[in-house]
Amino acid sequence: MSFVQNFPFFSIILCLLCAVATFVAGDRWGRRLTIGLLSVSIVLQSCVLWFCASNNTSYAYMMGHYPAPWGNEIAAGIIEPLMALLFSVVLLLSVLGGMDHILKDIPADRHHLYWSMVDLTLVSLLALSYTNDIFTGYVFIEICTIASCALLSAKDTGRTLIASVRYMVFALVGSGLFLIGVIFTYSITGHLLFPQLHETIAALWAEGTYRFSMTVAIGLMTAGLAIKSGLFPFHFWMPDTYGRATPASSGILSGVVSKAYILLLIKVIYRAVGIEVFAASGIQSVLLIFGIAGMIVGSVSAIRSKRLTTMVAYSSAAQIGYIYMGLGMGTQAALLAAFLHIFSHALTKPMLFLSASQLADASGGHMDFPSLQGAGHRNVTAGVLFTAGALSMVGVPLFIGFIPKLQFASAAFELTWQKWPVLLALAISTLLNVLYFLYTAMVLWLPQKDNAAFCPQERRWIASAPAMVLLAIGLVIGIHSAPLTALLQQGFALFCQY
Amino acid sequence: MRNEKGLFRRWLNGQVDWSAMLEQDTPAAATTAAAETVPYHPHHDMASARRAIRCGQKAYTVLAIVLCLIFSAFMLLTVANLPSYGSDSAPTVNEVAERYVEKGTEETGAVNTVAGMILDYRAFDTLGESFVLFTAMCAVTMLMNVPGKRRVRKLDQDTMDYYQDPIIRTVCKLVIPIILMFGIYILLNGHLSPGGGFSGGAIMASALIIYALVWGGERASRAIPAKALRIIVLCALGFYACSKTYSFFTGANHLHSIISPGTPGRILSAGLILPLNVAVGFVVCCTMYSFYMYFRRGEL
Numbered sequence: 036m037s038f039v040q041n042f043p044f045f046s047i048i049l050c051l052l053c054a055v056a057t058f059v060a061g062d063r064w065g066r067r068l069t070i071g072l073l074s075v076s077i078v079l080q081s082c083v084l085w086f087c088a089s090n091n092t093s094y095a096y097m098m099g100h101y102p103a104p105w106g107n108e109i110a111a112g113i114i115e116p117l118m119a120l121l122f123s124v125v126l127l128l129s130v131l132g133g134m135d136h137i138l139k140d141i142p143a144d145r146h147h148l149y150w151s152m153v154d155l156t157l158v159s160l161l162a163l164s165y166t167n168d169i170f171t172g173y174v175f176i177e178i179c180t181i182a183s184c185a186l187l188s189a190k191d192t193g194r195t196l197i198a199s200v201r202y203m204v205f206a207l208v209g210s211g212l213f214l215i216g217v218i219f220t221y222s223i224t225g226h227l228l229f230p231q232l233h234e235t236i237a238a239l240w241a242e243g244t245y246r247f248s249m250t251v252a253i254g255l256m257t258a259g260l261a262i263k264s265g266l267f268p269f270h271f272w273m274p275d276t277y278g279r280a281t282p283a284s285s286g287i288l289s290g291v292v293s294k295a296y297i298l299l300l301i302k303v304i305y306r307a308v309g310i311e312v313f314a315a316s317g318i319q320s321v322l323l324i325f326g327i328a329g330m331i332v333g334s335v336s337a338i339r340s341k342r343l344t345t346m347v348a349y350s351s352a353a354q355i356g357y358i359y360m361g362l363g364m365g366t367q368a369a370l371l372a373a374f375l376h377i378f379s380h381a382l383t384k385p386m387l388f389l390s391a392s393q394l395a396d397a398s399g400g401h402m403d404f405p406s407l408q409g410a411g412h413r414n415v416t417a418g419v420l421f422t423a424g425a426l427s428m429v430g431v432p433l434f435i436g437f438i439p440k441l442q443f444a445s446a447a448f449e450l451t452w453q454k455w456p457v458l459l460a461l462a463i464s465t466l467l468n469v470l471y472f473l474y475t476a477m478v479l480w481l482p483q484k485d486n487a488a489f490c491p492q493e494r495r496w497i498a499s500a501p502a503m504v505l506l507a508i509g510l511v512i513g514i515h516s517a518p519l520t521a522l523l524q525q526g527f528a529l530f531c532q533y
Numbered sequence: 534m535r536n537e538k539g540l541f542r543r544w545l546n547g548q549v550d551w552s553a554m555l556e557q558d559t560p561a562a563a564t565t566a567a568a569e570t571v572p573y574h575p576h577h578d579m580a581s582a583r584r585a586i587r588c589g590q591k592a593y594t595v596l597a598i599v600l601c602l603i604f605s606a607f608m609l610l611t612v613a614n615l616p617s618y619g620s621d622s623a624p625t626v627n628e629v630a631e632r633y634v635e636k637g638t639e640e641t642g643a644v645n646t647v648a649g650m651i652l653d654y655r656a657f658d659t660l661g662e663s664f665v666l667f668t669a670m671c672a673v674t675m676l677m678n679v680p681g682k683r684r685v686r687k688l689d690q691d692t693m694d695y696y697q698d699p700i701i702r703t704v705c706k707l708v709i710p711i712i713l714m715f716g717i718y719i720l721l722n723g724h725l726s727p728g729g730g731f732s733g734g735a736i737m738a739s740a741l742i743i744y745a746l747v748w749g750g751e752r753a754s755r756a757i758p759a760k761a762l763r764i765i766v767l768c769a770l771g772f773y774a775c776s777k778t779y780s781f782f783t784g785a786n787h788l789h790s791i792i793s794p795g796t797p798g799r800i801l802s803a804g805l806i807l808p809l810n811v812a813v814g815f816v817v818c819c820t821m822y823s824f825y826m827y828f829r830r831g832e833l
Contacts, residue, residue: 036786044785048778051664055770058671059763098657100784101640104629107657148675155668162661174661178668185672215608222615225624235624248614251607 039086040094042079043111043119043165049075050158057151062143065150072154073127076161080120087113088522093529095167095230104231110167113526114374118298119164122291124508125381126157129290132389132501133283140190140281149189155182156287163295169217169307170227172299176213176263180206183292186284187276198275205272206263209296213259219252220307229306240312250316253308257318260300264293266359267329270352274340277348278402282392285344286385289351294377297358301370304362305531314365323363323453327460329356334467342402343395346471347387350428353464354380357443360457366449367527372442374523378512379427379435386505387424393417393499394479404475409483416499418479423506425472427513430465435509438516440465642794642803643724651729652806652813660777663813666820667770677827695747705747712740716814723810724803730813737814738821745822750830759833762819769812769819776805 053072057065087093093112095103130137130153141149159179166172184206188199221227223245224235239245262269277285304313313319333353340346354376361373391402397413398406411418427434440461447457512519616623633650641649651659695701716737723729745753783790795802826833 041782041785044781048774048781051660051774052771054664055667055767055774058667059767097785098781099653100780100790101654105632105654106784107655109657144678145675148671151671152668152675155664155671158664168658170655171658171661174658174665177665178661181665181668181672185668185675188672188676219611219615221625222618223624225627225629245614245616248611251611 036094037086039082040096040111042083043109043116043161044096044098046076046079046119047109047158047161047165050154050161054151054154054158057147057154060147062146062150065147069150069153070127070130073123073130073157076123076157077120077127080116080123080161083111084113084116084120087111087116087529088525091525091529103228104226107171108167108228109162109165109171110229111165112529113522114530115164117522117526118294118377119161121378121381122160122164122295123157125290125385125505126153126160126287128501128505129283129286129385129389132385132498132505133281133286133392135498136281136392137283142191145189145191149186152182152185152189153287156186156292160291160295163299166299166302167230167306168228169220169232169303172302173210173214173217176210176296176299179292179295180210180263183288186287187280189284190279190281192279194275195279198272198279202272202276205269209259209261209263209269211259212255212262216252216255216257216259219248219255223248223252229302232307233309236307236312237309240315249312250318253313253316254318254321256303257300257322260296260303261322261325261359264296264300265352265355266325267332267352267356268325270329270333270349270355273352274336274345274348277351277388278342278344282388285348285388289348289388290381290385293351293355294381297355297362297377301362301373305370310365319363319365320453321363322359323457326356326358326360326363327456329353329359330460330464331356331467334464334471338467338471341404343391343404343407343475344388344402346475347384347391350468350471351380351384353468354384354428357439357464360460361443361446364446364450364453364457366446368442368446368449370527371520371523372439372446375442375516375520376439378519379439379509382435382505382509382512383424383427386420386502386509387428389502390417390420390424390499394421404478408478408481411479412483416496416503420499420502420506421479422476425476427509429468429472433510433513435513435516437513438520638797640794641806642797643806644797645724645726645729647727648724648729648806648810649803652809653804656777656780656809659809659813660773663770663773663816666816667766670766670820670823673824673827677831678833679831696749701747705743709740709744712743713737716740716818720810720814721800721807724806725798725800730810731817733810734814734817735821737818738825741818741822742825745826745829750826753826754830754833757822757833762823762833765815766819769815773809773812773816776808780805 050072053068057068060068093110095108095110097103098107098109100106137149138146155178159175159182162175163172163179166175180203184199184203187202188196217227220232220236223239224232226232226235236249239249265273273289277289280288304310330353333349333351333356337346337349337353340349357376358373358380361369361376393414394407394410394417395402397417398410401407411422423434427436430436430440444458444461447454447461450457616625620626633646633654637646637649637654638644641653643649643653695705716733716735716739718733719728719736720730720733723733741753741757744756780790780792782788792804794804797803801807823833
C-alpha cells in the first residue's frame, strides 16, 4: 500500500485534532490553525487525487484491523478526493473572503469556537466524501448538522437565531428520516457497508422479498438528504439561513454543506442501492419531478424577494433543483451534468455571497435593491465579481455555469418521456434566472443616486482576492471543461466497482 | 418592483427608465417618511392579519394531522413487512453478527461484546460519535456562554436554597461519592460487564450536577474550573484520536500492532478498549455537566 493512500484518513484525523486544539487555543491561534488545516487538506486531497487518477485505481481503506463486513472502511477513487478537494478549496476561500465579516459580526469571545466549528465542518465534509459505510455517513451528518447550525447562529442577532432554529428543525427532520431509512435497510439486509449492501439489495430485489420495506427505506434516506440539502418543497429554511448569516457561513452552508449531503445521496444511490434498483423503485421519477418543481419555484421566489442575499439564497433552491433533476434523470450523462453543476454552484455561490456582502457594505449595510443602486460604482471589484457570478448562474458561455446546462440539455435527448419536461424546465428556469440576475446586475451598475449618503468605503483590494480566485477557477473550467469532464468520467467507471 | 413580468415586457420594448423606476420605488421601500403617503389603517390591517394567521394555523393543524396519519400508516405497513425481530432467519443474523458474538472476546479481549464492537470493530463510528458530543458542547458554549454577566433569573430566586436544608445536604454528601464511585466502576468495567464510557460518563455527570444543584453554581465553578474541563476534554479526545490513529494506521497498512487483547476477563485487558472507555466517559461527563451549567447559569 502506497503511503499516499493513507492521506484521506490522515486528513480526517488531523481535522479532529485541530478542532479540539482550536477549542482550547485562543482566537488568533485558532484562526491560524484552521487556515493551515484547510491548506494542508487541499494538498492532501490533491495528492490522493493525483495518485488515483494517474494509476486509475480506487481502493478501500480499512479503519482498524478488521476487513470489510466487520470493521469500518473508507474508500477513495477519483470522485471522492475530487469532491473533498472542491470542498476544502471552497471552504478555505469562503473563510478567507469573509474574514472581515467574521471578525465584525461574531462576538469576540466566540471566535475560537467559530474556528473550531469550521474544522468540524471540514471533517464532516471529508468523511462524507470518503465514507464507505452508511452508518459512518450518518454519524458525520450529525456533526455536519450541529456544526452548520453553530456557524449560522454565531452571528448573534435575533433574526439569525430564528433562522438557525428553523434550519435546525429541518435538518433534524432530515437526519431522523435518514436514520430511520438506515435502520430499515440494516434490518432487511444485515449490512452497513456499501459494497455488501449493494450485493444484498440487488439479490433481494431480484428475489422480490421485502420490496415494499426496501422502497420505503430508500425513500426515507433520499427524503432525509433532500430535506437537508434544501430540495423543493423543503427549501423554506434557505432564505433566512443563507441570507442572514455572516457571508463566510452563507458561502460554506450553500456552497459545500448542502453539496456534501447530495454527494452522500449519490453514493447511497449508486454504491449502496444500485441505480437499477433505485430506478425500479420509482423514487427516481419523484426526484425528477421535485427537482424540476424546485427549479421553477426557487426562481420565482427569487424574483419576488426584496433583499439581495435573500434572492441569492432562493436561487440556491433553484440550483439544488437542477442537481436533483440530474439525479432523477438517472443516466450517466445526467450524473455527469449533476456533478458539473455541483462544481459550478459550489464555486459560484460563495463568490456571490461574498461580493454581495461587500456591495452591501458599500451601501451603508443595506441589502434592499433601491439602496444598492449604483453599488457597483462604489465598489467596482465586488460589482464586477457579482456580475460575473450572475452571468455564470444564468449560464452564459465562458462561465462555468454554462457547462452543466449544456450537459443537462444534451443528456435530456437520451431520455424517453422525460425529454420534454426536462428541456422545457431548463428553458423556463434559464429565462427566470436571466430575469432576476440580470435585473440585479443592472441595478448595481445604474448611475448612483445624487443624494446617496453612503460613506465611501476604504477599499481593500485584497479583501476581494479569494472571490477572484473562485471566479478564476470558474473561468478556467468554463473555458476548458474537457479535463474535468474526462476526470469525472474516469471517476464514474471506478465509482461503482470496489 | 411589484409586477416584474410586466416590467420585463416593457424592458424588452425599451420603455423602461431604470433610474426613474428606482427613484419612484425608493421612498416606499427605504425611508420612513414615505409611510405617510401610503394609506395605513392599523386596525383594519391587524384584524385581517389576525384572521389570516388564525386560518393559517387551522390549515396547518389539519395538514399536520393528515401528514402524520399518512406517515404513521406508512411506517406501520413497513414494520409489518420487515423481517421479524430476533428470529433465527432474520437477515441481521449473518456472518457479521456471528463473528462479533463468537470471536469477539477472542479478537478484542473484551468480555462485553458490545464494547468490543463499538470500540474495536467499528471504532471509527464511535470516534465520530464522541466528536458529535464535542461539537454539541462547542455549539452550546457558543450560544449560551455569557461570562461576567450573571444572568440572575427568576428561577434562581424562586428555587429553594437546597444547601440550607440539612436533610438534602447530608444525603447529598453521602450520595455524591457513591454515585461517582459507581460511575467510575461502570467506566472501568466497561469491557467486562454491561456499561462503558457513555453510561459511566453520564452517571458521573449526574453526581457533578447534583453537586452544582445543591451547593450552587458558583461553588461548583470554583470546584471544577472551566479551564480544567476544557483540558480534560482536550486530553480525552486527543488521546482517543491519537491512539486510534495508531490502531487504524497499523490495521490498514497490515503492520504489527503492539496492542494485544490480553487475557479476557482481567481488568487490565482488551487492549485499547479500557483507556478508550475512560476517555469517552470523561468526554460524556464534561459535555453533560457543561450543558447543565450553561443552561442553568450561563457559564461554567
